[in-house]
Amino acid sequence: MRQSELYTKTRKTLPKDEVANNAKLLLKAGFIHKEMAGVYSYLPLGLRVLKKIENVLREEMNAIGGQEILMSSLQDPQIWKKTNRWSDKEIDIWFKTRDEKYGLANTHEDPITNQMKQYISSYKDLPVYAYQFQNKFRNEPRAKSGLLRAREFIMKDLYSFHETSEDQEAFYEKIKGVYMKIFRRVGIGMTTYLTFASGQPFSQYSHEFQTVCSSGEDTIYLDAKKRIAVNKEVYSITTLKSLGLRKSDLQELKAIEVGNIFKLGTKYSAPLNLTYKDRKGEEKYVVMGSYGIGLGRLMAAVVEVTADANGLIWPAVIAPFAVHLIELKKGAAASFYNKLRAKKIDVLYDDREISAGEKLKDTDLIGIPVRLIMSEKTGGKVEFKKRTSRTAQLLTQDEIIRKSL
Amino acid sequence: MRQSELYTKTRKTLPKDEVANNAKLLLKAGFIHKEMAGVYSYLPLGLRVLKKIENVLREEMNAIGGQEILMSSLQDPQIWKKTNRWSDKEIDIWFKTRDEKYGLANTHEDPITNQMKQYISSYKDLPVYAYQFQNKFRNEPRAKSGLLRAREFIMKDLYSFHETSEDQEAFYEKIKGVYMKIFRRVGIGMTTYLTFASGQPFSQYSHEFQTVCSSGEDTIYLDAKKRIAVNKEVYSITTLKSLGLRKSDLQELKAIEVGNIFKLGTKYSAPLNLTYKDRKGEEKYVVMGSYGIGLGRLMAAVVEVTADANGLIWPAVIAPFAVHLIELKKGAAASFYNKLRAKKIDVLYDDREISAGEKLKDTDLIGIPVRLIMSEKTGGKVEFKKRTSRTAQLLTQDEIIRKSL
Numbered sequence: 001m002r003q004s005e006l007y008t009k010t011r012k013t014l015p016k017d018e019v020a021n022n023a024k025l026l027l028k029a030g031f032i033h034k035e036m037a038g039v040y041s042y043l044p045l046g047l048r049v050l051k052k053i054e055n056v057l058r059e060e061m062n063a064i065g066g067q068e069i070l071m072s073s074l075q076d077p078q079i080w081k082k083t084n085r086w087s088d089k090e091i092d093i094w095f096k097t098r099d100e101k102y103g104l105a106n107t108h109e110d111p112i113t114n115q116m117k118q119y120i121s122s123y124k125d126l127p128v129y130a131y132q133f134q135n136k137f138r139n140e141p142r143a144k145s146g147l148l149r150a151r152e153f154i155m156k157d158l159y160s161f162h163e164t165s166e167d168q169e170a171f172y173e174k175i176k177g178v179y180m181k182i183f184r185r186v187g188i189g190m191t192t193y194l195t196f197a198s199g200q201p202f203s204q205y206s207h208e209f210q211t212v213c214s215s216g217e218d219t220i221y222l223d224a225k226k227r228i229a230v231n232k233e234v235y236s237i238t239t240l241k242s243l244g245l246r247k248s249d250l251q252e253l254k255a256i257e258v259g260n261i262f263k264l265g266t267k268y269s270a271p272l273n274l275t276y277k278d279r280k281g282e283e284k285y286v287v288m289g290s291y292g293i294g295l296g297r298l299m300a301a302v303v304e305v306t307a308d309a310n311g312l313i314w315p316a317v318i319a320p321f322a323v324h325l326i327e328l329k330k331g332a333a334a335s336f337y338n339k340l341r342a343k344k345i346d347v348l349y350d351d352r353e354i355s356a357g358e359k360l361k362d363t364d365l366i367g368i369p370v371r372l373i374m375s376e377k378t379g380g381k382v383e384f385k386k387r388t389s390r391t392a393q394l395l396t397q398d399e400i401i402r403k404s405l
Numbered sequence: 406m407r408q409s410e411l412y413t414k415t416r417k418t419l420p421k422d423e424v425a426n427n428a429k430l431l432l433k434a435g436f437i438h439k440e441m442a443g444v445y446s447y448l449p450l451g452l453r454v455l456k457k458i459e460n461v462l463r464e465e466m467n468a469i470g471g472q473e474i475l476m477s478s479l480q481d482p483q484i485w486k487k488t489n490r491w492s493d494k495e496i497d498i499w500f501k502t503r504d505e506k507y508g509l510a511n512t513h514e515d516p517i518t519n520q521m522k523q524y525i526s527s528y529k530d531l532p533v534y535a536y537q538f539q540n541k542f543r544n545e546p547r548a549k550s551g552l553l554r555a556r557e558f559i560m561k562d563l564y565s566f567h568e569t570s571e572d573q574e575a576f577y578e579k580i581k582g583v584y585m586k587i588f589r590r591v592g593i594g595m596t597t598y599l600t601f602a603s604g605q606p607f608s609q610y611s612h613e614f615q616t617v618c619s620s621g622e623d624t625i626y627l628d629a630k631k632r633i634a635v636n637k638e639v640y641s642i643t644t645l646k647s648l649g650l651r652k653s654d655l656q657e658l659k660a661i662e663v664g665n666i667f668k669l670g671t672k673y674s675a676p677l678n679l680t681y682k683d684r685k686g687e688e689k690y691v692v693m694g695s696y697g698i699g700l701g702r703l704m705a706a707v708v709e710v711t712a713d714a715n716g717l718i719w720p721a722v723i724a725p726f727a728v729h730l731i732e733l734k735k736g737a738a739a740s741f742y743n744k745l746r747a748k749k750i751d752v753l754y755d756d757r758e759i760s761a762g763e764k765l766k767d768t769d770l771i772g773i774p775v776r777l778i779m780s781e782k783t784g785g786k787v788e789f790k791k792r793t794s795r796t797a798q799l800l801t802q803d804e805i806i807r808k809s810l
Binding site: 007008009030033040042043047050065069070071072076098100111115118120125128135137139151152 | 413476480
């Protein structure tokens with residue numbers, strides 16, 4: 001697209017209350033707009049990144065047999081009363097409507113368990129893997145970390161339904177691998193670790209995926225060799241022993257929780273009476289698991305890990321555009337822009353009539369992985385530079401196209 | 406996909422309070438799940454239809470220069486107080502949180518006007534066309550019409566920002582054509598009419614798009630020759646005169662409002678102080694328009710218009726699958742299923758071990774536009790029948806593939 005037509009612009013002033021680096025950079029570069037503390041809207045560039053993250057997640061969910069659905073944000077108190085989770089004493093971040101006739105989804109375990117009563121009655125109906133991309137609303141007391149802790153955010157939440165705990169555990173192990181693959185694909189695989197965290201009623205530990213980052217809200221103890229970490233909340237001599245870890249091998253680090261997975265057992269199926277007839281004809285409770293990744297938080301984690309002093313740096317897979325084509329002489333890049341578009345290369349074309357200095361500053365801030373410059377100096381050729389590199393090369397148009405396909 | 410793996414099933418019993426035909430059929434066929442009165446979740450088949458509708462809308466919005474964004478559902482009361490719309494007396498369907506610190510989006514004119522103050526300051530920044538697919542929450546007193554009047558629903562909402570009323574009016578006229586194209590593409594073009602409805606502060610009338618249907622909530626007076634209608638709410642001798650319509654040419658009909666478009670003038674830009682410097686350097690208020698289509702309502706309208714006594718009938722463009730392949734002998738269609746998939750034909754393969762009668766009943770209920778049967782009788786050939794047709798043909802596999810591509 002032509003940058004002259006993009007309605008957002010980079011900005012210098014920021015909302016006074018914004019302190020998180022991820023939100024500051026995304027606001028400056030025109031990816032998001034701040035509505036209120038902890039509430040953000042996605043602008044065209046930001047939504048492009050969000051949709052690319054969504055597509056990576058969708059591919060990985062479909063590959064393991066996930067079926068995509070979309071549950072409502074308004075939720076029925078009657079269901080939550082059955083699981084004893086409607087009270088603000090049980091869940092302290094509830095958003096409820098004034099008449100308390102509706103809760104705003106802070107998660108979807110309870111309604112999906114209730115829904116499955118319609119579709120699961122026999123072992124023949126199991127397993128079921130259902131997932132969605134849907135808003136969660138959480139009235140976080142502190143919302144100072146930008147997209148890392150928003151009061152409204154889109155989550156990819158997967159729910160699994162099984163005959164036995166063994167089946168759920170096998171799927172849970174599989175998901176560990178899928179999650180690491182997702183974090184590798186979006187560019188934070190090297191710094192993301194499987195982490196033991198506090199357990200659920202049906203398991204001693206749950207697992208998180210923690211991305212090491214100085215601005216993280218969590219503290220982990222990492223065994224870098226084994227690529228395993230322990231969340232501070234369960235860090236103790238007993239824990240280390242049970243996991244076969246040694247205190248001397250661990251580093252204390254700040255980290256961002258980018259995903260978590262749970263063995264739910266029959267925590268929801270029992271109170272909501274989700275049962276199935278097993279192979280012997282006996283009525284049993286369905287065994288469940290749930291597996292979450294917050295899309296905005298993942299985007300923010302990528303920003304926190306990859307950005308430099310000049311701005312954002314997007315991994316190619318989730319970049320808003322593949323290349324940023326910048327002309328430093330009016331019209332110099334117009335015909336090459338059309339060539340790139342004809343080849344279906346996703347290009348942002350800076351055709352604005354502003355100074356070269358402003359253009360170069362903006363492209364670093366926006367962080368598209370490849371910068372292409374055409375000017376008086378480059379003739380018909382193109383200056384190619386990666387956002388992460390200090391040096392540029394002068395290449396022919398065909399060479400650029402071959403590199404970009 | 407294999408139907409044996411689809412977790413939903415067709416169902417016979419319905420929630421007691423469900424009276425709308427669209428919701429009854431979509432519930433029976435396993436497209437939606439009812440959470441509460443007026444609140445529905447989309448199941449795998451329903452979400453496929455919703456996404457296809459979304460794609461049609463996205464293509465048409467992008468074609469006119471629309472830039473996709475995603476605004477938050479939680480909204481800031483301070484903005485709505487400035488437009489004098491926070492009070493329940495002004496908007497009687499508000500959902501607000503208990504502490505009234507947040508409103509749940511019933512529309513997005515107010516926050517997008519506020520957001521644009523960041524990006525619009527000169528005539529050079531205009532026009533801007535921004536759209537989104539985002540939830541709206543409306544506490545409707547009566548929610549008895551299924552997806553036609555839900556308390557939570559996804560809307561495609563487009564907002565336009567212009568220098569002058571003339572510019573907005575020209576765009577408004579263009580949108581009329583785009584909307585009719587959308588309704589044609591999703592299969593209700595023949596029965597959908599541009600309709601004059603009650604105006605806004607800055608225009609005598611607004612325009613709706615009404616789909617004629619006996620279950621519609623609205624009453625319109627249609628001049629079928631001119632393909633123009635008048636909503637009962639503005640129907641009067643004066644109106645007819647001003648529009649050049651004659652009472653004797655009009656039929657009174659029930660209809661469903663599937664879209665509406667508004668000339669907003671400076672209704673929002675004035676109180677929120679969204680201004681721009683014009684070509685003479687004078688500060689002026691931005692002139693706005695807004696243009697909505699509810700996705701669930703559109704889906705429900707298609708159902709109400711097209712369904713027959715046996716079930717749903719999807720137009721090909723928004724059908725959950727292109728073809729429904731049914732085997733009446735175990736394994737008879739497995740290799741053809743793989744062939745269709747290799748050709749990227751979107752196929753639901755009924756490989757379930759249930760009776761032929763149940764399969765044939767289900768395929769009519771689900772309403773995929775093409776039914777393909779393979780049985781003992783058909784040999785290597787395939788029985789081809791359109792959902793809308795009474796007669797079937799026996800075709801070779803290659804003939805089917807050629808027809809389906």
